[in-house]
Amino acid sequence: MKRTPVSTALGISYPVLQAGMPWVSNPELVAAVSNAGGLGVLHPTSGVEPGGDPVADLHAVVRRVQRLTQKPFGVSFHLPHPQIEQLIEAAAQEGINIAITYGGSPALFTGILKEHNMTVIHQVTTVRHARGAEAQGVDMVIAEGFEGGGLRGVDKVSTMVLVPQVVGSIAIPVIASGGIVDSRGYVAATALGAMGVQMGSRFVATKECISHQKYKTAIVAAIDSGTIVVGGDKWPTRILKQGIAMQMRESSLESGDDSAAWEQELGIDRTRAAFLDGDFESGIAYTGAGTGLISEIITVQEVFKDLVDGSHSLARKLV
Numbered sequence: 001m002k003r004t005p006v007s008t009a010l011g012i013s014y015p016v017l018q019a020g021m022p023w024v025s026n027p028e029l030v031a032a033v034s035n036a037g038g039l040g041v042l043h044p045t046s047g048v049e050p051g052g053d054p055v056a057d058l059h060a061v062v063r064r065v066q067r068l069t070q071k072p073f074g075v076s077f078h079l080p081h082p083q084i085e086q087l088i089e090a091a092a093q094e095g096i097n098i099a100i101t102y103g104g105s106p107a108l109f110t111g112i113l114k115e116h117n118m119t120v121i122h123q124v125t126t127v128r129h130a131r132g133a134e135a136q137g138v139d140m141v142i143a144e145g146f147e148g149g150g151l152r153g154v155d156k157v158s159t160m161v162l163v164p165q166v167v168g169s170i171a172i173p174v175i176a177s178g179g180i181v182d183s184r185g186y187v188a189a190t191a192l193g194a195m196g197v198q199m200g201s202r203f204v205a206t207k208e209c210i211s212h213q214k215y216k217t218a219i220v221a222a223i224d225s226g227t228i229v230v231g232g233d234k235w236p237t238r239i240l241k242q243g244i245a246m247q248m249r250e251s252s253l254e255s256g257d258d259s260a261a262w263e264q265e266l267g268i269d270r271t272r273a274a275f276l277d278g279d280f281e282s283g284i285a286y287t288g289a290g291t292g293l294i295s296e297i298i299t300v301q302e303v304f305k306d307l308v309d310g311s312h313s314l315a316r317k318l319v
């Protein structure tokens with residue numbers, strides 16, 4: 001895999017980021033990804049008991065990752081979090097220098113993150129958002145297509161068409177995300193102009209991830225049509241077709257635009273039971289449309305072996 005401005009700026013061997021996912025971006029997964037040559041990304045809710053102080057929890061989980069790897073890793077920040085400033089401060093105190101931001105305007109916190117000498121990578125779902133993020137001084141964007149797992153952009157633009165348009169619209173590096181699970185997706189993303197990729201669902205179904213075995217098995221069992229998007233126009237969220245997901249599809253909420261109600265139904269509080277207990281009746285399982293391409297629960301090292309070896313052999317075939 002060639003070095004790119006993404007791998008060079010982040011100090012990693014391969015320009016592959018693991019998405020910061022609530023509950024399941026546990027320190028062991030993050031460290032395994034960084035040790036394999038990618039960028040592990042910690043989510044402040046992962047690997048901690050519920051109900052704790054988020055700031056103290058973040059200090060603790062960052063230290064756990066630091067005991068497991070000497071390699072760079074990042075922290076994911078949900079910008080509307082009520083304690084966002086304290087979380088940023090805590091990460092800075094622990095020496096974190098890579099921030100992945102999402103869910104809100106980069107206008108408010110990019111300056112503070114940069115004052116802490118962090119490289120800021122903002123998640124966007126349209127060209128307009130990408131231009132706005134660049135104007136606010138972020139260093140890179142992650143262009144998140146509609147194929148990805150979890151909350152999606154309201155404009156529902158797919159990875160295939162989003163990435164080249166974002167690449168053509170801004171000067172900073174673009175990382176492609178959404179539906180990328182293997183070397184084929186990696187090579188396709190680079191052909192679209194991306195300088196790196198971010199993958200979520202693939203890493204949920206790895207041995208190092210603390211996601212429940214039933215969740216991993218359901219990802220492996222799912223076929224091409226194994227996910228649905230619920231949440232109406234205001235809260236489109238891609239989840240596994242399991243348990244409560246089908247009732248949500250039929251619910252009266254689906255035809256309305258009540259985003260507060262959907263936030264209640266689909267926000268991260270509703271995911272914990274599915275992610276960690278394998279309970280698909282009271283919890284929902286965010287998963288990307290690429291799940292049909294995931295056929296085994298493997299180690300993080302094996303994910304990277306496929307990415308590296310597979311992209312070399314694909315590149316030889318293509319030229």
Ligand SMILES: Cc1cc2nc3c(=O)[nH]c(=O)nc-3n(C[C@H](O)[C@H](O)[C@H](O)COP(=O)(O)O)c2cc1C
Pocket residue numbers: 019020021022024102103144147148149150151177178179180181198199200201202204268286287288289290
């Ligand atoms: C288990 C899981 C949890 C996720 N949680 C969030 C989240 O809380 N907020 C968010 O913006 N994106 C979330 N995502 C989306 C990821 O950031 C990323 O965009 C997505 O995983 C990429 O697509 P893929 O799953 O096809 O690799 C989540 C994805 C997964 C699979």
